Amino acid sequence: MENSAAFQDFYPDAFSHCYGCGRSNPHGHHLKSRWDSQQPEQTLALHTVDPKFSGGVPGHVYGGMVASLLDCHGTASAAAFQYRQLERQWGDDGEPIRFVTGSLTVNFHQPTPIGVELAVRARLLKLDGRKCQLALTLGIGSGDNEQVFASGEMLAIQFKAS
Amino acid sequence: MENSAAFQDFYPDAFSHCYGCGRSNPHGHHLKSRWDSQQPEQTLALHTVDPKFSGGVPGHVYGGMVASLLDCHGTASAAAFQYRQLERQWGDDGEPIRFVTGSLTVNFHQPTPIGVELAVRARLLKLDGRKCQLALTLGIGSGDNEQVFASGEMLAIQFKAS
Numbered sequence: 004m005e006n007s008a009a010f011q012d013f014y015p016d017a018f019s020h021c022y023g024c025g026r027s028n029p030h031g032h033h034l035k036s037r038w039d040s041q042q043p044e045q046t047l048a049l050h051t052v053d054p055k056f057s058g059g060v061p062g063h064v065y066g067g068m069v070a071s072l073l074d075c076h077g078t079a080s081a082a083a084f085q086y087r088q089l090e091r092q093w094g095d096d097g098e099p100i101r102f103v104t105g106s107l108t109v110n111f112h113q114p115t116p117i118g119v120e121l122a123v124r125a126r127l128l129k130l131d132g133r134k135c136q137l138a139l140t141l142g143i144g145s146g147d148n149e150q151v152f153a154s155g156e157m158l159a160i161q162f163k164a165s
Numbered sequence: 166m167e168n169s170a171a172f173q174d175f176y177p178d179a180f181s182h183c184y185g186c187g188r189s190n191p192h193g194h195h196l197k198s199r200w201d202s203q204q205p206e207q208t209l210a211l212h213t214v215d216p217k218f219s220g221g222v223p224g225h226v227y228g229g230m231v232a233s234l235l236d237c238h239g240t241a242s243a244a245a246f247q248y249r250q251l252e253r254q255w256g257d258d259g260e261p262i263r264f265v266t267g268s269l270t271v272n273f274h275q276p277t278p279i280g281v282e283l284a285v286r287a288r289l290l291k292l293d294g295r296k297c298q299l300a301l302t303l304g305i306g307s308g309d310n311e312q313v314f315a316s317g318e319m320l321a322i323q324f325k326a327s
Contacts, residue, residue: 018221023229030217031227055192059180059263065193066240066266067185067233074228101221104228108270 009035010046010079013093018101023075034072036079039124041145046080048072048123057117064115072123073109073139073155078102080125081135081159088130102135102159115152119143125157133161171197172208172241175255180263185237196234198241201286203307208242210234210285218279225276232271234285235301235317240264242287243297243321250292264297264321277314281305287319295323 011024011034022031032050039047050072058065081102083093091097115121121141128136136158142151173186173196184193194212201209212234220227243264245255253259277283283303290298298320304313 014221020219020223021221022218022227025219025221028217028219055190056184057182057187057190059176059183059187061182065184065233066236066269067229070232070236070269070271071227071229074232078228104271104273106270106272107228107232108268109232109266110268111266 007037008093009037010083010093011035013099014101015099021075023071024079032071032075034075034079034123036076036083036123036125038083042124044126046076046083046125048076048079049120050123051120052115052117054117058114060114062117064117066109066111069111069115069141069153070107070109072121072141073153073157074104074107076123077107077125077137077139077155077157078104078159080137081157081161084127084130084135084137085161101162103162105134105158105160107155107157109153109155111153113152115141121152122149128156133163135159135161169199170255171199172245172255173197175261176263177261183237185233186241194233194237196237196241196285198238198245198285198287200245206288208238208245208287210238210241211282212285213282214277214279216279220276222276224279226279228271228273231273231277231303231315232269234283234303235271235315235319236266236269238285239269239287239299239301239317239319240266240321242299243319243323246289246292246297246299247323263324265324267296267320267322269317269319271315271317273315275314277303283314284311290318295325297321297323
């Protein structure tokens with residue numbers, strides 16, 4: 004799965020500069036979101052945080068980074084759910100589907116460790132026209148062994164090109 | 166006001182490594198929060214975002230950065246409101262007061278421009294023991310001329326040292 008194309012790989016060039024997930028930003032996190040092969044109704048991004056993104060106490064991720072990971076994975080996932088709903092494919096000949104964040108709530112349950120591969124997941128709550136509600140988690144492991152450090156909820160809005 | 170000590174300048178050394186606001190993190194944003202001299206019941210952090218922290222389209226701030234600014238300013242402000250409530254001073258001989266984020270909601274109203282000095286503000290909603298609720302804004306200008314790009318609400322929890 005790690006070698007398959009990610010949702011962000013299909014973002015149009017003009018919109019590929021995001022520090023969190025844009026392939027054209029040389030400085031950023033380059034988050035990569037895909038369908039979760041283990042839980043195909045969900046999406047998954049795997050990411051190991053660089054130690055420089057420390058919280059106040061070294062060894063843990065700073066809060067803004069947690070929000071960043073949920074935010075970028077959320078908007079990418081909203082587009083993926085819309086592509087699936089419309090029975091379209093990323094990179095097809097149609098108008099590219101992109102979502103922006105309307106609101107994001109992040110609940111911090113426990114400190115998020117640095118130096119381990121984190122799993123960021125999105126589950127669709129509701130897709131109604133241009134509005135997509137998602138449940139998000141950030142943790143390690145999966146299924147019954149998942150340990151969640153932060154969870155969230157996003158309202159994403161499909162961007163109108165014109 | 167810009168030359169006065171910021172709340173973050175008083176964080177204990179062991180807790181001064183935050184990428185968002187820690188003086189001991191050489192890579193980070195070094196956000197500085199203070200009482201707002203124009204609206205002394207509020208707090209204010211002024212910050213100009215580096216162009217590398219672009220959103221998908223260059224010229225605007227990526228969503229995670231907006232959340233980061235609100236998050237770091239919020240926890241610093243929660244501590245400031247608690248110091249004030251207890252009639253204590255930053256850097257006094259007592260146990261340092263620190264807050265962590267329980268939950269943060271960010272509402273994105275319009276794209277946040279890069280290259281202008283942003284004003285991040287916090288207003289106290291409720292302070293009840295170790296729980297502090299804050300209203301947050303990120304924008305430019307002040308008072309009747311304030312233009313808000315993002316707003317938020319935070320529940321911050323006072324950290325127990327032992």
